[in-house]
Each structure stands twice: as structure tokens, then as C-alpha cells.
Amino acid sequence: xxxxxxxxxxxxxxxILSTTNRFQTLKNxxxxxxxxxxxxxxxxxxxxxxxxRWLKELCEIxxxxxxxxxSLEAIEWAKSKMIVSEFDSVWLQPVMVPKWVRNDIExxxxxxxxxxxxxxxxxxxxxxxxxxxxNGLTGKVVEVKSFDELANIANNVKGxxxxxxxxxxxxxxxxxxxxGKAVNQRTNGAIEAAKYGAIGSxxxxxxxxxxxxxxxxxxxxxxxxxxxxxxxxxxxxADFLSxxxxxxxNLEITLNMNCExxxxxxxxxxxxxxxxxxxxxxxIVIGGHFDSWDKGCGAHDxxxxxxxxxxxxxxxxxxxxxxxxxxxxxxxxxxxxxxxxGIEYGKYAAFSKEKHYAAxxxxxxxxxxxxxxxxxxxxxxxxxxxxxxxLNKAHIDWIRPGGSGGDVAQIKNAKAWFGFVPDDQRYMxxxxxxxxxxxxxxxxxxxxxxxxMAIMVYLLSEE
Amino acid sequence: xxxxxxxxxxxxxxxILSTTNRFQTLKNxxxxxxxxxxxxxxxxxxxxxxxxRWLKELCEIxxxxxxxxxSLEAIEWAKSKMIVSEFDSVWLQPVMVPKWVRNDIExxxxxxxxxxxxxxxxxxxxxxxxxxxxNGLTGKVVEVKSFDELANIANNVKGxxxxxxxxxxxxxxxxxxxxGKAVNQRTNGAIEAAKYGAIGSxxxxxxxxxxxxxxxxxxxxxxxxxxxxxxxxxxxxADFLSxxxxxxxNLEITLNMNCExxxxxxxxxxxxxxxxxxxxxxxIVIGGHFDSWDKGCGAHDxxxxxxxxxxxxxxxxxxxxxxxxxxxxxxxxxxxxxxxxGIEYGKYAAFSKEKHYAAxxxxxxxxxxxxxxxxxxxxxxxxxxxxxxxLNKAHIDWIRPGGSGGDVAQIKNAKAWFGFVPDDQRYMxxxxxxxxxxxxxxxxxxxxxxxxMAIMVYLLSEE
Numbered sequence: 001x002x003x004x005x006x007x008x009x010x011x012x013x014x015x016i017l018s019t020t021n022r023f024q025t026l027k028n029x030x031x032x033x034x035x036x037x038x039x040x041x042x043x044x045x046x047x048x049x050x051x052x053r054w055l056k057e058l059c060e061i062x063x064x065x066x067x068x069x070x071s072l073e074a075i076e077w078a079k080s081k082m083i084v085s086e087f088d089s090v091w092l093q094p095v096m097v098p099k100w101v102r103n104d105i106e107x108x109x110x111x112x113x114x115x116x117x118x119x120x121x122x123x124x125x126x127x128x129x130x131x132x133x134x135n136g137l138t139g140k141v142v143e144v145k146s147f148d149e150l151a152n153i154a155n156n157v158k159g160x161x162x163x164x165x166x167x168x169x170x171x172x173x174x175x176x177x178x179x180g181k182a183v184n185q186r187t188n189g190a191i192e193a194a195k196y197g198a199i200g201s202x203x204x205x206x207x208x209x210x211x212x213x214x215x216x217x218x219x220x221x222x223x224x225x226x227x228x229x230x231x232x233x234x235x236x237x238a239d240f241l242s243x244x245x246x247x248x249x250n251l252e253i254t255l256n257m258n259c260e261x262x263x264x265x266x267x268x269x270x271x272x273x274x275x276x277x278x279x280x281x282x283x284i285v286i287g288g289h290f291d292s293w294d295k296g297c298g299a300h301d302x303x304x305x306x307x308x309x310x311x312x313x314x315x316x317x318x319x320x321x322x323x324x325x326x327x328x329x330x331x332x333x334x335x336x337x338x339x340x341x342g343i344e345y346g347k348y349a350a351f352s353k354e355k356h357y358a359a360x361x362x363x364x365x366x367x368x369x370x371x372x373x374x375x376x377x378x379x380x381x382x383x384x385x386x387x388x389x390x391l392n393k394a395h396i397d398w399i400r401p402g403g404s405g406g407d408v409a410q411i412k413n414a415k416a417w418f419g420f421v422p423d424d425q426r427y428m429x430x431x432x433x434x435x436x437x438x439x440x441x442x443x444x445x446x447x448x449x450x451x452x453m454a455i456m457v458y459l460l461s462e463e
Numbered sequence: 464x465x466x467x468x469x470x471x472x473x474x475x476x477x478x479i480l481s482t483t484n485r486f487q488t489l490k491n492x493x494x495x496x497x498x499x500x501x502x503x504x505x506x507x508x509x510x511x512x513x514x515x516r517w518l519k520e521l522c523e524i525x526x527x528x529x530x531x532x533x534s535l536e537a538i539e540w541a542k543s544k545m546i547v548s549e550f551d552s553v554w555l556q557p558v559m560v561p562k563w564v565r566n567d568i569e570x571x572x573x574x575x576x577x578x579x580x581x582x583x584x585x586x587x588x589x590x591x592x593x594x595x596x597x598n599g600l601t602g603k604v605v606e607v608k609s610f611d612e613l614a615n616i617a618n619n620v621k622g623x624x625x626x627x628x629x630x631x632x633x634x635x636x637x638x639x640x641x642x643g644k645a646v647n648q649r650t651n652g653a654i655e656a657a658k659y660g661a662i663g664s665x666x667x668x669x670x671x672x673x674x675x676x677x678x679x680x681x682x683x684x685x686x687x688x689x690x691x692x693x694x695x696x697x698x699x700x701a702d703f704l705s706x707x708x709x710x711x712x713n714l715e716i717t718l719n720m721n722c723e724x725x726x727x728x729x730x731x732x733x734x735x736x737x738x739x740x741x742x743x744x745x746x747i748v749i750g751g752h753f754d755s756w757d758k759g760c761g762a763h764d765x766x767x768x769x770x771x772x773x774x775x776x777x778x779x780x781x782x783x784x785x786x787x788x789x790x791x792x793x794x795x796x797x798x799x800x801x802x803x804x805g806i807e808y809g810k811y812a813a814f815s816k817e818k819h820y821a822a823x824x825x826x827x828x829x830x831x832x833x834x835x836x837x838x839x840x841x842x843x844x845x846x847x848x849x850x851x852x853x854l855n856k857a858h859i860d861w862i863r864p865g866g867s868g869g870d871v872a873q874i875k876n877a878k879a880w881f882g883f884v885p886d887d888q889r890y891m892x893x894x895x896x897x898x899x900x901x902x903x904x905x906x907x908x909x910x911x912x913x914x915x916m917a918i919m920v921y922l923l924s925e926e
Contacts, residue, residue, distance in 0.1 A: 042636055043634035043635075044634075046634050046636070047633055170509055170510055170907070171506035171507075171510040172506075173911065208907065368831070370858075370860070371860075394636065395636065395886075397833070397861060425831050425908050442888065442889055444633070444888045445889070
């Protein structure tokens with residue numbers, strides 16, 4: 001008995017000591033180890049700038065609107081980059097996507113005026129809009145700032161072109177909030193205008209940049225209300241038109257647009273992964289949307305962020321860093337005008353035997369890193385926040401509860417969802433416009449973001 | 464006794480209650496009040512963009528090297544802006560400053576080579592350098608990466624031009640750290656080269672930008688060692704020259720520079736303030752250095768930050784916000800090549816009857832705000848950190864102990880020193896070069912920084 005007792009006591013002591021020791025070792029080991037992993041990732045990302053060079057190649061293909069030839073070329077390009085980078089598996093997930101085409105005519109001019117006859121206006125057809133009749137659409141212009149204001153002048157809209165001119169609020173710090181407060185003019189303007197008999201509608205570009213470049217984006221119709229053409233107008237021309245119609249209320253403009261909606265076509269999500277060494281069936285998804293609007297080259301939205309998530313995996317390969325969980329890059333197609341890629345991957349995730357441990361979305365541009373939004377239980381978020389001293393090396397200053405991204409949110413059975421949050425001050429200058437070019441991306445800002453996401457993925461894999 | 468006891472007890476209770484209440488009220492009142500003040504400041508700064516428009520005017524004057532006519536014109540401009548903005552007091556503090564002039568000749572070419580004869584090299588004379596003889600300075604080139612390497616080849620330096628070619632380390636996140644690790648080639652290169660008998664020296668520009676623009680900056684001589692001309696070279700040409708001399712070790716280059724050091728001249732710190740309503744003798748200094756290098760227009764370094772600190776006061780006037788303490792904007796002259804303005808103001812502060820409560824320096828560009836460095840006792844820093852929820856509205860994510868700025872550090876008797884820290888990723892692209900133009904400053908990033916400093920000043924005034 002005595003012997004057994006001693007034996008038990010010794011065992012217990014050993015257990016306590018070993019647990020304490022393991023914990024202690026893990027914590028001590030971890031900190032140095034993780035700091036050193038973070039340092040390697042950051043240095044390699046900033047020095048090699050592989051993602052930035054990939055972005056140049058991607059931008060040379062052109063913009064990547066769902067269903068376009070360029071989007072298919074870009075999909076092949078991404079797949080081949082993943083293969084060349086020796087990802088463990090690379091595949092395409094088929095997705096049927098809507099196909100809207102801008103075509104070659106989008107113009108507007110003042111067609112009846114004492115003072116401004118013939119003046120051109122800088123416009124862009126909005127994604128999903130029907131075209132005008134072949135000889136254009138001509139009408140008087142009625143300006144409003146809101147749908148309420150439009151309802152108040154309902155009797156004065158019939159046969160006219162509604163001009164939604166509520167400005168982007170530059171007084172808000174959060175540029176996504178400012179965008180959100182202006183964008184219903186684009187998404188729902190044609191529906192609201194047509195309700196009262198308008199023949200067409202235009203809307204002030206949602207932009208923080210002082211220039212005359214029109215910004216495009218998705219717009220909707222309501223199946224119960226007649227479809228009318230809907231376009232955005234550059235903000236200088238919006239200001240001009242507002243003045244002109246206050247001087248000459250009977251002024252008329254003519255819109256010419258030959259954009260059209262075609263049948264759905266086949267496209268793909270691009271998927272590539274490296275297998276986890278300990279938990280290969282636990283997947284961390286990282287990705288963005290690979291489609292873009294057909295202005296500029298979709299560099300910030302969302303080409304560079306997609307490439308950042310591709311380079312995260314390439315960085316682990318490059319540095320020979322092994323991860324416990326499987327890391328999967330998913331480039332979702334069709335976020336801009338359908339979310340079909342996200343939904344399709346979500347369906348796959350729902351029925352897959354794999355466990356989706358976490359998913360990180362990058363869809364806020366490739367500016368200098370600031371933080372991560374997180375949707376997960378409180379303990380998971382606290383645990384990740386305890387890693388901020390490591391993440392901080394790549395300028396990640398916070399992890400905040402709430403939000404992630406539209407595509408990864410379709411993975412309903414994940415344990416945690418994250419959204420990478422770079423600085424937002426310059427994003428709405430370029431968003432959905434000809435300004436969104438390779439040149440608007442800063443190499444260090446982009447590469448530091450790549451490093452931030454790689455460190456986050458590494459820590460998630462170790463958790 | 465009983466009565467007295469009850470009375471005492473009641474008094475004590477009252478005291479406890481009133482203290483608790485006051486504290487509670489202050490805290491409750493404060494939070495709403497301060498959030499609302501912060502919101503007004505941010506909105507006004509972002510919407511009005513007065514500082515950004517001021518920056519355009521300042522940049523049109525040109526760069527502001529100490530002692531130059533343009534620097535004096537800019538000083539008059541700043542003074543008149545403060546007067547027009549109805550600061551309570553505006554004055555100039557005289558400061559004698561060094562005067563170095565670049566003059567009209569700075570060029571280099573390959574003057575003896577089989578393959579590269581006559582090729583021009585992009586150089587900039589460094590601030591403080593002597594010129595070359597009128598017919599130029601010609602010599603073979605010896606390349607080193609460090610002063611140690613130079614010492615090792617001491618016997619091979621005499622009569623030659625030393626080429627310091629240690630690159631800026633793009634693998635470091637902190638661009639100021641990378642700058643610090645490369646800049647001794649500029650500051651001390653001529654001294655080290657002359658020690659071993661070199662006739663001239665050139666150094667690889669300290670730059671994170673991939674272009675061929677030379678970056679200037681201050682360099683020193685040692686009175687015991689002979690003075691030789693010292694210039695920076697664009698990084699493309701640095702790479703070219705390195706290759707060329709490895710192919711042709713006997714290749715020669717010729718430098719032509721007619722820069723010179725003149726006698727000290729009179730200049731000024733520009734000072735403007737609004738008086739505190741409760742503690743007018745307690746001063747919060749806010750400022751930057753108003754001189755710049757003579758390349759570009761010194762927009763980020765340090766024109767925009769100076770203007771941010773001017774606009775902080777103008778914002779309080781514009782919004783009719785009263786401050787308990789006196790807020791004084793000091794635009795220090797001659798930080799770049801002498802620190803004379805900071806030292807002169809420090810002397811004034813040492814003997815003034817006023818109490819310098821705190822001082823904030825802005826000298827890291829006008830990029831998106833990130834935090835403040837703070838030098839103060841622990842309690843003061845903790846107290847300021849407790850205000851982060853308010854500061855965070857203007858994207859201030861942290862206040863970290865350590866550092867402030869070279870000019871405000873001359874105010875030896877302050878209670879606390881702060882340095883405004885915007886994001887640093889793009890700073891070394893433009894620093895001390897022709898890239899540092901008005902166009903390199905983003906209006907929202909600049910104006911959000913102004914708001915961040917204004918909120919910080921307001922909170923400091925209330926503490």
C-alpha cells in the first residue's frame with residue numbers, strides 16, 4: 001500500500017510537473033518561435049515582392065468581369081501560378097455566372113440647352129443595366145438626393161431621367177460606411193425611378209477622389225417594375241449638371257448605352273492548398289474574389305488581395321514552414337454581381353467531410369495593414385487577441401469582433417471567420433473605376449499585408 | 464459628542480457621495496462630450512481640407528532650405544496664415560541659421576571607360592558638402608558597403624573616389640529603422656573616406672523607391688580631417704556603377720559640384736497661439752520643422768505636418784472650441800542641418816515663466832494616422848492611453864512609451880513629449896528628394912492626421 005501510494009504520488013507529481021513544464025515550454029518556446037517565424041515571413045515578403053510582381057502580370061491580362069474572356073484567362077493564370085509554386089493540390093470548381101457586357105457604347109451629352117448644347121458628360125453603364133434604344137434615350141432631368149425626395153416629387157418624374165445626386169460623405173472616417181450611405185442610389189436607383197415612370201436614371205459616382213472618372217458597380221431591377229437604363233456620372237459632371245438644370249430646368253440629356261445581359265456562362269473558383277501535417281482534414285480557407293469590374297484592372301478590388309492570399313501559401317513553401325492544418329486558397333468568382341462563387345464553395349463546404357476550422361477574406365484593398373475583423377465565439381477571439389504582440393510586427397494593431405467578408409460567410413460551418421482590414425483612406429478613390437490600376441498599389445503596403453495574413457494563418461494553424 | 468459624531472459622519476458621507484458623484488459625472492459627461500468633440504473635429508477636418516489647401520500654397524513657394532529666400536517667404540506666409548486665422552498671438556523668434564547652397568552645378572559622368580564613356584550618373588550634392596574644383600574631380604572608384612570594409616582596404620583608397628553602396632534594407636518593417644541603418648554613409652561618409660586619402664565620395668541614396676532620383680540630406684565634416692566633396696547617387700545608377708567597376712576596375716568618374724557653405728544668416732521660428740481659458744500659463748506646444756531640403760517641395764518632410772499643427776489651432780477657432788491650456792504652434796527652423804530653431808526655442812522655454820505642460824512633434828510625414836510615441840512618467844502615459852477609445856475615432860490605435868521628436872526634445876522642462884506617428888511605409892520613397900511633392904500627399908490621410916493631433920491636444924488640455 002505504501003509503495004502504491006508513493007508510486008501514485010510520484011505519478012501525480014510527474015503529471016503536474018510535466019503539464020506545467022509542457023505549458024511553460026510551449027509558452028516560452030512559442031513566443032520566441034512565433035516571433036522568429038513572423039520575422040522570416042515579413043522579411044521574405046517585403047524583399048522578394050513576389051505577389052507584387054504577380055499583380056503586374058495579372059493586371060496585364062486586364063479586368064476580370066464574371067464571364068469575360070479575360071476572367072477565364074486570369075483563372076488559368078492563377079491556376080498555373082499555384083501549380084508552378086508546387087501547391088499540394090490545385091483545382092477549379094465550376095460555377096455558372098451571370099454575364100453582363102458593357103459593349104462599346106456608353107456616352108451622354110446635353111441634347112437640348114441654350115448654353116450647354118452638345119456638352120459631353122462622363123458616364124459609365126452600371127453592371128446589370130439594360131442599354132438604351134439604338135438612337136439613345138432623351139429626356140428632361142429631375143435631380144433628387146434621396147428616395148424620399150423622389151417620392152415627394154412622384155408626379156414630376158414621368159417620362160424624365162432621374163438624377164440621383166447625393167454625395168459621398170467625405171466627413172466620415174470609415175470610407176466603407178460613407179460608401180454604404182451613398183450606394184443605394186446605384187443599387188436601387190433604377191427601380192425607384194421606374195416606379196414613378198422615369199425612362200432612365202443616372203447617379204453621382206460613389207467616390208472619394210476629386211476627379212471626373214465614373215465609378216461603376218452592380219445595380220438591380222425588380223421583376224415587377226419596368227427596366228430602365230441606369231448609369232453613373234463623374235462627380236465633376238454631376239456638379240455641372242446640377243448647376244445646369246437649375247439654370248435651365250427644361251434642359252435635356254441623351255444617354256447612349258449598348259450594354260446587355262447575356263445568358264449565364266461557365267466559370268470557376270480557383271482553389272489551391274497545402275496539406276496540414278497534423279490535422280490535414282482541418283481546413284483554413286484564405287481568399288478573395290477573383291472577378292472585378294471592367295474598369296481599370298481591379299488591382300485593389302480584388303486582384304491584389306487575391307494574390308496576397310495566394311502568396312501566403314507560396315511563402316510557406318518558399319520558407320519551408322510546415323503547418324499543422326491544411327491551408328486552402330480560394331479565389332471566388334462573381335462576388336461583384338452575384339456571389340455565385342462564394343455560394344458554390346459554401347455548398348461544397350456544407351457537404352464536405354473536412355472541418356472548416358477558419359476562413360479569412362481579403363476584400364478591402366491592398367493598403368497598409370491595420371487589423372482583422374473576427375466572427376467567432378468570445379474565447380476564440382480572445383485567444384487570437386493574445387497573439388497581437390506577434391501580429392503587431394506586421395502592423396496589425398487589433399482584432400475586433402464583428403464582420404469578415406461576403407464570400408467566406410457562405411462557409412456556414414466554420415469555427416471562425418476573419419476579414420483582413422488594411423487602411424481604408426484611399427480605397428474609394430479607386431474602387432470600381434479606371435483608377436484601380438497596378439500603379440495605385442504600393443509594393444510595401446501590399447507585401448506587408450501578405451505577411452500579416454501569413455502570420456495570422458500560421459497562428460490559426462497552431463491554435 | 465454624539466451630535467458632532469453624526470455631523471462628522473454625515474459630512475464624510477456627503478464627501479464620499481459628492482466625490483463619487485463628481486467622478487461619475489465627469490466620466491459620463493466626459494465620454495459623451497469628448498466623443499462629440501472628436502466627431503466635430505474629424506468631420507470639419509475631412510470636409511474642409513483647409514490644411515491640404517494651405518499645403519498647395521506652401522508647395523507653390525518651393526522648398527524651404529534654411530537661409531534660402533524661399534524659406535523666408537514661407538515664414539512670412541505661415542505668419543500671415545496664423546494672423547488671418549485670428550490666432551491670439553503670432554510672432555517670429557529670430558534664429559541664426561547655417562546657409563548651404565546647392566547652386567547650379569551637380570553632375571557626374573563616366574570619364575574613362577572602354578564601354579561606358581560619357582555616361583551620365585544621377586547625383587545630388589549632400590547638404591554641407593564643399594564643391595569640386597571648377598574643372599571637376601576625377602578619380603577611380605572604390606566600392607564598399609561599410610566603414611569596416613573601408614578600413615580593411617585603407618591602402619587602396621588614396622586619390623580615389625569612395626563609393627558607399629550599402630543598400631537600404633527593404634526587409635525591415637520600420638522604414639525609419641532601415642533609414643537609420645543606411646544613413647551613416649551619408650552623414651559620415653566623407654569623413655571616413657578622407658581619413659584614408661580619398662579625394663571625394665558618393666553614396667547610394669537612402670530610398671525605398673525603385674527609381675533613379677537621388678535623395679539628399681545632411682553630411683558632416685571633422686575639423687581634423689580634410690574636407691572632400693560628398694554626393695548621393697540614384698539607386699539605379701548605384702547598381703549600374705557597381706557592375707561597371709567590377710567589369711572595369713580602372714574606370715574613372717568625374718564629379719562636378721559648385722555647392723558651398725556661406726555665413727550664417729538670420730531666420731525665424733514661426734510661433735502662434737491661442738490662450739488657455741483656465742490655465743493660460745500652461746502651454747501645450749505643437750509643431751514641426753518648417754525648413755526642408757531643397758529637392759521637391761518638402762511636402763511630407765515637413766511641410767504638411769507643420770501645416771497640420773497650424774490647422775489644429777485653426778480648427779479650434781473654426782469650431783469655437785475653448786481650451787483650458789494655451790495651445791502654441793511652433794514651426795521650428797533648421798532641423799535638417801543644425802537644429803538651431805529647436806535649440807533656440809528650448810532656451811526660451813528654459814527661462815520663460817510659463818509652464819510647458821506638453822509638446823507634440825509632427826515630423827514623420829502626413830500619412831494615415833497610427834499612434835503617438837510618448838515620453839512622460841508612467842502615470843501620465845497610462846492616463847493618456849485611457850483616452851484611446853476617443854483617439855481611435857481618428858485611427859490612433861496606440862500610445863507607446865519612448866520617443867517624441869528632435870525639436871520638442873529641446874524643451875527640457877516639459878511634463879510630457881509626444882511624437883505623432885503616421886504610417887511609415889511610403890515615407891522613404893519621397894524623403895529628401897524630388898519625389899516629395901504636393902501630389903505625394905493624400906488629402907484624407909493628411910486631414911485625418913490633423914484631426915488626430917487636434918483631439919490629442921484637446922484631451923491634453925483637459926487632463
